[in-house]
Amino acid sequence: MTLPSNDAASRPSADPERRVAVIVVILTVDEGQLNVLLIRRSADPFKDAWSLPGGLLRRDEALKQAAVRKLDDETGLTDVFLEQLYTFSDLDAEGSVAVVYFALVDITEANLAQRTAWEPAWSPVEDTSDLAFRNNEVVDYALQRLRAKLDYSNVAYSLLPPEFSLSRLQATYEAISGQPLDKRNFRKRILSLDIIEPTGHLASEGRHRPAQLYRFRERKQIIF
Amino acid sequence: MTLPSNDAASRPSADPERRVAVIVVILTVDEGQLNVLLIRRSADPFKDAWSLPGGLLRRDEALKQAAVRKLDDETGLTDVFLEQLYTFSDLDAEGSVAVVYFALVDITEANLAQRTAWEPAWSPVEDTSDLAFRNNEVVDYALQRLRAKLDYSNVAYSLLPPEFSLSRLQATYEAISGQPLDKRNFRKRILSLDIIEPTGHLASEGRHRPAQLYRFRERKQIIF
DNA sequence: CCAAAAGTGTTGGCTGTACACCCATGT
DNA sequence: ACATGGGTGTACAGCCAACACTTTTGG
Numbered sequence A, B: 001m002t003l004p005s006n007d008a009a010s011r012p013s014a015d016p017e018r019r020v021a022v023i024v025v026i027l028t029v030d031e032g033q034l035n036v037l038l039i040r041r042s043a044d045p046f047k048d049a050w051s052l053p054g055g056l057l058r059r060d061e062a063l064k065q066a067a068v069r070k071l072d073d074e075t076g077l078t079d080v081f082l083e084q085l086y087t088f089s090d091l092d093a094e095g096s097v098a099v100v101y102f103a104l105v106d107i108t109e110a111n112l113a114q115r116t117a118w119e120p121a122w123s124p125v126e127d128t129s130d131l132a133f134r135n136n137e138v139v140d141y142a143l144q145r146l147r148a149k150l151d152y153s154n155v156a157y158s159l160l161p162p163e164f165s166l167s168r169l170q171a172t173y174e175a176i177s178g179q180p181l182d183k184r185n186f187r188k189r190i191l192s193l194d195i196i197e198p199t200g201h202l203a204s205e206g207r208h209r210p211a212q213l214y215r216f217r218e219r220k221q222i223i224f
Numbered sequence C: 001c002c003a004a005a006a007g008t009g010t011t012g013g014c015t016g017t018a019c020a021c022c023c024a025t026g027t
Numbered sequence D: 001a002c003a004t005g006g007g008t009g010t011a012c013a014g015c016c017a018a019c020a021c022t023t024t025t026g027g
Helices: A063-075 A132-152 A155-159 A166-177 A183-193 B063-075 B132-152 B155-159 B166-177 B183-193
Strands: A017-030 A033-040 A054-056 A081-088 A097-104 A120-124 A196-202 A212-216 B017-030 B033-040 B054-056 B081-088 B097-104 B120-124 B196-202 B212-216
Touching: A017 A063, A017 A132, A017 A155, A017 A166, A033 A063, A033 A132, A033 A166, A054 A063, A063 A081, A063 A097, A081 A132, A081 A155, A081 B081, A097 A132, A097 A155, A097 B097, A132 A155, A132 A166, A155 A166, A166 A183, A166 A212, B017 B063, B017 B132, B017 B155, B017 B166, B033 B063, B033 B132, B033 B166, B054 B063, B063 B081, B063 B097, B081 B132, B081 B155, B097 B132, B097 B155, B132 B155, B132 B166, B155 B166, B166 B183, B166 B212
Parallel strands: A017 A097, B017 B097
Antiparallel strands: A017 A033, A017 A054, A017 B017, A033 A120, A081 A097, A196 A212, B017 B033, B017 B054, B033 B120, B081 B097, B196 B212
């Protein structure tokens, strides 16, 4: 017997097991654009189509472990925002169960796996055309969740380097929400939340006034 | 091969399948108390302990179908709020994957299954002592989600009969949030949301002033 | 007439939004 | 000197929280 299975008693034979896949929606912001990590499929079904990275859940592996492993495989990163998103049972034709996680990474720290087969690449979420396995819906769902979380959590910490200017932070928020934000109101709001603090360092890149750099007080998720 | 499985190519043998269970957290409000539906286990493991109702995902069955089926088995209800909550892989010792749904039902419409084995019963969430399979954590998680949803959706529609007084609605909100609410502010807020409308009927139960009855404009989830 | 629940408004504080100009730097 | 992005304050409106008494009915 297994879990809370009160009907298992009446059907004691033939445990109907399933293939369980773990999929990871890895998002990043690059130059004001929200990007998703896709891999080019090297085998059927959907050979040569793009899809989200994923793989089968191994024996004796926990779901989150598998998601961490996949994320590490593709980006070399381990200590980032990674959260379970949704579980689908109808993405492929064979009734596999697919547990989807989503991750947020700083593109400057991500080192995409160098493979010729199943090669990963960043793709702007806005013009992500037909993906394999109805993965477009999965990406949309991740995007929706990310937008919601922006309003009540500090998730952006995982999309930025340790030190960043307020303008950079604002650009990140704008890339995710798709909305331009008022500079003064944005700064007032963020500072009053007290989730970031000045580092004392200045940016001084480009031919303009150097920017004060900030860091997140906590490098883990906080719910406001 | 299955889903987005780029590593399946490198491990072409021995598909590691898993048992997939579907669990349903069925919540209701009865006399100002939030209650959860539990079943008394009739077999090991955890024989005679209480746990959430659930069962194995059948072959060729979608997750939501299975959740609907379990909910119907236990309460006879089908057209209520039912939403996926979370997927666990470490509730039991055997590494089953458990996809948890949560449902909200009107206790006056629910007809609990009449069984001697695996008998279902309502239990107040506040003093739900040790459940099998770490189901206490699952219930806590459901409660957290429900409380959050109360603030930005009309989910209470599924906990109440078609017509109800504002006092009853307030009592429902209070039972869920665990907080007393100010009557005037509550009414102002709810009415301004424009999610309910007066039916024209009066309640006239008990030895007191009859109450105006209302109904939800939509009997499905709305996000504010 | 008493108990019990229904119904009803106003005020003050806070929060969010709209809005425009000067500053420091590098070229 | 100019182009580029950095940095700053105020005023108004809408929202939320606090707060108490009268009404209607049944017993």
